[in-house]
Amino acid sequence: MSLKVGIVGLPNVGKTTLYNAMTGLDMPVSNFPFTTIEPTVGAVSVPDERLDKLVKMYNPKKVVPASMEFVDIPGLGAGASKGEGLGNGFLVAVRESDALVHVVRCFKDEEVPLDGPLDPLKDIDSLNLELIFSDIDMIEKRIDKIQKKAQMKVDKESVIEYELLTKCHDFLVDMKPLRDLGLSKDEIKMLSSYAFLTLKPVLYVLNIDESEIGKEDSDVVKKIKEKAKEEGALAISISCKIEYEISRLEDEDKEMFLEELGLEKPGLNAVVKAAYDLLGLYTMFTCGDKDCHAWTFKKGMKAPQAAGCIHTDFEKGFIKAEIVSYEDLINAGSEKAAKEQNKFRLEGKEYLVNDGDVVHFRFNL
Ligand SMILES: Nc1nc2c(ncn2[C@@H]2O[C@H](COP(=O)(O)OP(=O)(O)O)[C@@H](O)[C@H]2O)c(=O)[nH]1
Ligand SMILES: [Mg+2]
Numbered sequence: 001m002s003l004k005v006g007i008v009g010l011p012n013v014g015k016t017t018l019y020n021a022m023t024g025l026d027m028p029v030s031n032f033p034f035t036t037i038e039p040t041v042g043a044v045s046v047p048d049e050r051l052d053k054l055v056k057m058y059n060p061k062k063v064v065p066a067s068m069e070f071v072d073i074p075g076l077g078a079g080a081s082k083g084e085g086l087g088n089g090f091l092v093a094v095r096e097s098d099a100l101v102h103v104v105r106c107f108k109d110e111e112v113p114l115d116g117p118l119d120p121l122k123d124i125d126s127l128n129l130e131l132i133f134s135d136i137d138m139i140e141k142r143i144d145k146i147q148k149k150a151q152m153k154v155d156k157e158s159v160i161e162y163e164l165l166t167k168c169h170d171f172l173v174d175m176k177p178l179r180d181l182g183l184s185k186d187e188i189k190m191l192s193s194y195a196f197l198t199l200k201p202v203l204y205v206l207n208i209d210e211s212e213i214g215k216e217d218s219d220v221v222k223k224i225k226e227k228a229k230e231e232g233a234l235a236i237s238i239s240c241k242i243e244y245e246i247s248r249l250e251d252e253d254k255e256m257f258l259e260e261l262g263l264e265k266p267g268l269n270a271v272v273k274a275a276y277d278l279l280g281l282y283t284m285f286t287c288g289d290k291d292c293h294a295w296t297f298k299k300g301m302k303a304p305q306a307a308g309c310i311h312t313d314f315e316k317g318f319i320k321a322e323i324v325s326y327e328d329l330i331n332a333g334s335e336k337a338a339k340e341q342n343k344f345r346l347e348g349k350e351y352l353v354n355d356g357d358v359v360h361f362r363f364n365l
Contacts, residue, residue: 004041004069005275006097008076010123012112013105014207014240019072021244021268027072031112036074039093043067046276046283047269050326050356051294054287057334062291066283068276071097076127091134091197099201099278101271102127106221107209107239120206120220121227131197132172138194139169164190172198180231201278204228205271206237213239214262234274238267282355285326286310287335297353306353307361317363321347326356 007015011033020026023042028035045065055063075090094100104120143165149155150162164187171181177198183191191199206221217225221237228235246254246266258266280299284306285292297306308315324335324344332338353359 002069003098003279003281004071004096005099005101005279006039006071006073006094007101007103008073008094008127009103010076010105010115010127011074012114013103013123014107015074015103016072017240017244018101018103018205018207018271019070021240021247022070022272024247033113036072039071039073039090041069041071044070044272046272046294046296047265048283048294050283051285051292053330054285054326054358055292057330058287058289058292060287060289060292064291064293066276066294066296068272068279068281068296070101070275073097076130091130094131094197094200095195097200099203099275101203101205101275103205103207103240104224106206106218106224106237107241120224124204124224124227128177128198129175132175132177135178135194135196135198136169136172138196139165139172142194143169161190168196177231179233202228202231202233203271203274203278204233204235205240206235207240208237210239210242212237213242213267234278236267236270236274238271243268282353284353284356285358286360287358299355301353302349303347303351303353303361304349306359307363310361313365314361314363317365318349319362319364321351321353322360322362323347323351323353324358325354326358329358 007019009015012031016027016029016036019040019042020029022044025042027040045067048065051063051065071093073090073093076094102124104124105114105118106120108118143162146158146162149158153159168178168181168191171178178196179199179201188199204224206224208218208221212218217237225235242261243266246257247268249257258264281296282299283294283296285294287293295310297309301309303321304315304318307318307321322344324338328343329335329338332341332343338344
């Protein structure tokens with residue numbers, strides 16, 4: 001599953017700080033806008049308490065968590081859709097992302113330069129506007145091409161496409177993102193080749209002051225969370241700087257620091273989990289005394305396709321899947337006990353794999 005989450009936001013909001021915290025890498029972070037000059041991709045392990053419990057049960061030699069890719073996409077200042085800042089080259093990186101994490105600056109820090117007064121809601125609009133302009137631009141180019149054909153009703157496809165694009169265009173010029181338009185599944189499928197930027201699922205990461213961690217949300221954070229809800233987007237507030245510091249600590253120190261902050265877990269866990277959900281991803285596990293492995297597959301996949309996420313041969317030669325749900329296995333206490341309680345099932349090609357299924361695929365080559 002090579003799905004990518006693009007990290008976007010205005011300059012100096014903490015994108016690279018968040019990226020470094022998640023990936024464990026150390027890309028340059030500074031107060032200069034456009035410090036990051038190229039999109040960088042990094043793998044991030046998906047935190048999963050279920051895997052931790054399975055590891056306790058199986059005691060394997062090796063543990064492999066599910067992972068997903070995040071891309072630090074710089075250069076999206078106001079005017080990006082017109083080639084300003086680092087230009088619209090970066091819009092390509094946005095286009096190639098399957099979902100977006102939009103980092104919003106809510107922290108006050110005199111030392112980190114800001115373009116005008118701190119105004120997170122305005123910042124959100126200003127970045128979203130660039131994405132809207134880019135989509136409008138793309139639609140207008142396409143409409144120019146097919147308009148004549150559609151109006152003369154040369155073929156049915158161009159008429160349908162023209163009408164759909166016109167509907168999208170009218171919505172965008174009202175400065176609204178396409179994800180709010182309520183398009184049907186079929187319409188979304190028809191539009192998939194355009195990879196519209198405002199149709200991508202979004203998670204707002206509100207980068208708050210460290211003094212606000214664990215406190216009640218500030219008014220502006222509350223407002224953004226409401227706005228996100230209306231848009232069908234998600235929002236999480238964390239301090240990217242503190243998350244970065246947490247990510248660099250050894251386990252023991254980490255726990256102490258989290259306790260001091262009044263946090264149960266790092267805020268990053270929730271960010272990664274939310275991004276995973278945005279992409280419509282599920283996790284299945286393969287377990288044994290050699291290794292415990294969490295695997296990512298797409299919600300709605302049948303057993304052979306899910307098997308293909310482990311190895312293409314598994315899909316080609318799929319015979320059956322031996323399956324126990326995570327809950328049944330944990331409740332039974334061991335694989336042996338779960339088998340004795342008849343909690344293992346044999347499923348065939350039509351089985352829709354569930355989130356948390358512990359699987360063993362039978363295949364032949
Ligand atoms: N006070 C504070 N500073 C931060 C925070 N996150 C990032 N910064 C600082 O803001 C500056 C820009 O951060 P960076 O991650 O490079 O932002 P980017 O331009 O969005 O990639 C750096 O000096 C960071 O140390 C935060 O949560 N609090
Ligand atoms: Mg950066």
